[in-house]
Amino acid sequence: MVLFEKAPAKINLSLDVLGKRDDGFHEVEMIMTSIDLADRVELHPLDEDCIEVSADNQYVPNDERNLAYKAAFAFKNKYHINRGVRIDIEKNIPVSAGLGGGSSDAAAVLRGLNRMWSVGATLAELAELGGAIGSDVPFCIYSKTALATGHGEILRDIAPPPQCYVVLAKPNIGVSTRIIFQHVHAEELIHPNTQRIIRAMEENDFTKLCENVGNALESVTFSLFPTVQRIKEKMVRAGTTGVLMSGSGPTVVGLVEHYSKAKRIYNGLRGFCEEVYIVQLLDRR
Structure with missing residues (x-):
């Protein structure tokens, strides 16, 4: 069974930096929302206990540096899965662009593996797992309009912007x-x-x-x-x-x-x- 997940880009409507924390992260306050520019993520189950990543963009690593790989690794560890997956990523979101493409790919992998392996984790649980992968991953799990605080991992639902x-x-x-x-x-x-x-x-x-x-x-x-x-x-x-x-x-x-x-x-x-x-x-x- 091959699973498909859309990985939408995000944009900021605000981004504020409040100061540097003791843990080295900067305290931020951001408003983010999702747009209909999206990567396409395919998940192929493998019998062998391994993770393979393939992205159709030369600037995206196809190894453990890829956030999608990190997401699969974290998910397998968290839920003790001893099966494998091949992740194919069709990149439509520009790379290193401030649009959260890598984070959204990681979020799509977490949502997709949750379905593929029938784990039954809630979106909140996936967001908590994603927070260790990247600060934008929790937002990308939900892909709604949110106020993000902390270093981006603490989310509060807010009203969406007017359609435009x-x-x-x-x-x-x-x-x-x-x-x-x-x-x-x-x-x-x-x-x-x-x-x-x-x-x-x-x-x-x-x-x-x-x-x-x-x-x-x-x-x-x-x-x-x-x-x-x-x-x-x-x-x-x-x-x-x-x-x-x-x-x-x-x-x-x-x-x-x-x-x-x-x-x-x-x-x-x-x-x-x-x-x-x-x-x-x-x-x-």
Whole structure:
């Protein structure tokens, strides 16, 4: 029996860094939601007790460094499974882009193995297991709109954003979250107003949402990768109302109410940036 799982990308509507903790992690406060750009994960059962990973992207490792591999390893250990699995990943989410592609693949593996091997774990149990793999994995288990705190693993369900189109623009660079956080000085950051963003979504107020989205890491990433700042400026000049960088970058996100405008912005960015997408939000509660 082959199982298929979709692994949706995530975007940030806010990202704030509150300081560094004693354990070396930074305390963060983020609003995240999922979009309909997704990887496709196939799980093939194996009689031999082993884990095999194959991704169709040269920048994704096909060994124990892959978060999907780590997810399968953790799941087998946790639930004492002595069977094997081959994981095939069709990558549609850009790599090292601030869109949570690797974390979502890992979450898809946890959900899929839970079904394949009839373990019966709850989503909360899978999220707890995923938290040891990567800080975005618990969010990706649920793929709804959430406020994430701690180092990203503590989640609270919040109202979804108003329905809109999302323009994504990723320059031809990869950004390491670890390196970005090495350059963070919390006292120098510009902090978004997280509560104001939550209220805008509760009131289904698109204008207020766009006025308040923000990412405290932008100044750090912009200083190291000026191309990202140029993409944001170009998107703003094109008339995009809510623009911010997702995660630690380099993808820039623009929220747009109407498809015709999203398409115009998309066309304007195509000559400037290799990877540009128009997507929609998944959380339609």
